[in-house]
Amino acid sequence: MKKILGIDVGGTKIVYAMINENGNFLTTPEKTSTPKNIEELISLFKNIITKHENDIDITAFATAGAVNIENTRVDSSTPNLPTGYNSIDFSTLSKKPVFVENDANAAAWAEFKVGAAIGENNTITITLGTGVGGGFIVDGKLLRGKSGRAGEVGSMKIQGRGRVCTCNRKDCFESYSSGTGLKKTAEELALTSKYFKESIYKDKTPKNITTYDIINGLKNNDEYSKAVFETWKNDLVVGLINITNIFDPESIIISGGMGEFINTEEMENKINSEIVVSPVKIKLAKAGNYSGMIGAALLASEKY
Ligand SMILES: [Zn+2]
8 A cells, every 4th residue: 555645735834644545644634834935945845755755655745836747846836835936846855756736636636536526537626715726637537738737727718807817817717706706796896786885895995895794795695795796606607617518527526615605506507507518517525625635645646
């Protein structure tokens, strides 16, 4: 039985644990905050690996950012991680094999192998958080593309309302369908919706209405909050219809913080009424908070 050291690298924290090739934890996940400079980050990686190196066969990283086709480096810009992160050759961090995968791709693999999409050879996991990430399993394989960057669904362009994304392009899917997108929609509707002047937030500056406010407003039956959430869901459905028509998946798995507010059955009906392929199932993720780390470990154990 192979033992893998899984390391999940996020902008604020790094989590690691030993995992076996079935995706089960052999040690309790440990957490530490992400260093702000690159030297500290590299020495943290080396310390974690050295501590476990004698007991493991492979180290598997799940990380933000697009990973190269060789699974050794991060290619794209990763604003939440220290400058120089892209220059790390992960394969040099250990005497044993090191594998790196994009966290959304890894999470999709975990859902496919041990989560909500077991046995479904065509399944897509969409992570709705600060941004929108995607991992595509096509015919039982992780879709990686020519450069390893396939599945950047957050940057898919939709017919939007001219919204400027954090990447400075207009109308990226994630500028609407992320948690941040919900906040933007709230600002937009505060200026245009007839419900705003009767809303519990009518005295707030539109720019200062938060994602949390809208979720809270839903619980309090606030019509404006309901309109905001409805618009957010409709934008999300547009993206999911496109994805479904192109990939003909058995399921789309919704992962990330926004998932819990979605009625999957309602969303499934909306999508299935507008597609030309056979119906898709919409489900919530099951592989849990550590799905990136588990998926990276499982992918690594297939490669080495
Ligand atoms: Zn963008």
